[in-house]
Amino acid sequence: MLHIRDARAAVFATPLFIAVAFVAHAQDNNSAVYRDVETKYIFGFTEGSGIGLEGEKEFSWESVARFGKADGRYWASETKLEYEFTPNQYVQFEFGPLVSTHNIKNVTDLDNRNQVAFGGFFGEIRYLLLDRGPSSPLAITLSAEPEWRRSDETSGQHVTNFELELKVNADLELIQNRLYLGANLLYEPEATHDPDHIGAGWEKESTGGVSGAISYRITPPVFVGAEVWYLRHYDGIWFNTYTGDAVYVGPTIYVQLNPKVFMTAAWNTQVVGHDVDVPGSTLNLAEFSRQRGKLKLAVEF
Amino acid sequence: MISNIAKKVFAVLLFAVACLPANAQQAASVTISVKNHRFQPAEIQAPAKVPIELRVKNLDLTPMEFESVRLRVEKVVPGNSEGIIRLRPLEPGRYNFFDDFHQETTGVLVVR
Numbered sequence: 001m002l003h004i005r006d007a008r009a010a011v012f013a014t015p016l017f018i019a020v021a022f023v024a025h026a027q028d029n030n031s032a033v034y035r036d037v038e039t040k041y042i043f044g045f046t047e048g049s050g051i052g053l054e055g056e057k058e059f060s061w062e063s064v065a066r067f068g069k070a071d072g073r074y075w076a077s078e079t080k081l082e083y084e085f086t087p088n089q090y091v092q093f094e095f096g097p098l099v100s101t102h103n104i105k106n107v108t109d110l111d112n113r114n115q116v117a118f119g120g121f122f123g124e125i126r127y128l129l130l131d132r133g134p135s136s137p138l139a140i141t142l143s144a145e146p147e148w149r150r151s152d153e154t155s156g157q158h159v160t161n162f163e164l165e166l167k168v169n170a171d172l173e174l175i176q177n178r179l180y181l182g183a184n185l186l187y188e189p190e191a192t193h194d195p196d197h198i199g200a201g202w203e204k205e206s207t208g209g210v211s212g213a214i215s216y217r218i219t220p221p222v223f224v225g226a227e228v229w230y231l232r233h234y235d236g237i238w239f240n241t242y243t244g245d246a247v248y249v250g251p252t253i254y255v256q257l258n259p260k261v262f263m264t265a266a267w268n269t270q271v272v273g274h275d276v277d278v279p280g281s282t283l284n285l286a287e288f289s290r291q292r293g294k295l296k297l298a299v300e301f
Numbered sequence: 302m303i304s305n306i307a308k309k310v311f312a313v314l315l316f317a318v319a320c321l322p323a324n325a326q327q328a329a330s331v332t333i334s335v336k337n338h339r340f341q342p343a344e345i346q347a348p349a350k351v352p353i354e355l356r357v358k359n360l361d362l363t364p365m366e367f368e369s370v371r372l373r374v375e376k377v378v379p380g381n382s383e384g385i386i387r388l389r390p391l392e393p394g395r396y397n398f399f400d401d402f403h404q405e406t407t408g409v410l411v412v413r
Contacts, residue, residue: 035370035397035399036369036370036371036397037370038370051373052373053368053369053370053373053374053375054373054374054375055374055375055376056375086373089372089373089374089388089389090389132371133391133392133394134392134393134394134395134396135392135393135394136392259401259404260401
């Protein structure tokens, strides 16, 4: 069942993204030159196959915020301060620290909290498995992202957490330099040491997911699009015990602000979900948030 | 637990390195110049499916940045100097490039 309140948020976010696109369009003095584009960031939460250009380095600030639980007030974010470089035409590396924020009040099963904290570190390696060429519009990249956290993503509680995000990132060029389809396949095992501080040892869980996205270049520096994510959560790192799922949809935008600076943003709303502990539930607000947003600003050098 | 994760990360890194091309083939050599912010010639040619060594001579006084998303390279070449860019074996087709510091400066590599 589609939730009216959540659908309203998506309806609100879409015109906002389009307005930003028109502002960018108004600033575009370039003639209509649709150059080749790096597809990694044009699909929102869905990642494209791009691995950067050999010799390219980039620093970026990327925040992912999560809003809304079943009750109370819930707002949490995680920001990556990311350094990215591409040493050759096949592999890309990224790493950096994480900063987490939590603003939680009167949410069932979560302590009230208002904090900003150093959240941990992450690294990522991306390998271009299938190259896009003049006769092949499909490109596929494999990525592995190990993360260490000292702050629980959901509750903000001090923990020791390890996560490995494994992804297949694929995209298809439908119209050269203008229209792209993207898709991700996700497997994300993680383990948290004694999260409730009761001597319980390692608590293991895993998330699997698949996404689809479309992105259209409305002017040379601006892409707008939409994406859908289907996520399933399990106890145990090998998809052992199913606990619930969620479907997110929402708009995306990518703007090349100048040849060396770009921003990308996305807004996802949970429209359908299921929590096995809540019979009859139509959203899963235990493992997933009601809304999530992403904002990234990157400078290449 | 930690050592298991470390082993998996190491395995992925090892796989990535193992997948890198050996580059044992003889590279084809191609040269292009930049003068008055124009590529000369604007169209260059190279054979398909062999590594390519592209020599970029910048005859201007100011630096240029050779860039191409399809070729997946970028390289700054200071004024009055030259740079060498090594390209992976390519499929036949046209690969556009440009000078990122002077974006009207464009060219194309035709691979046959």
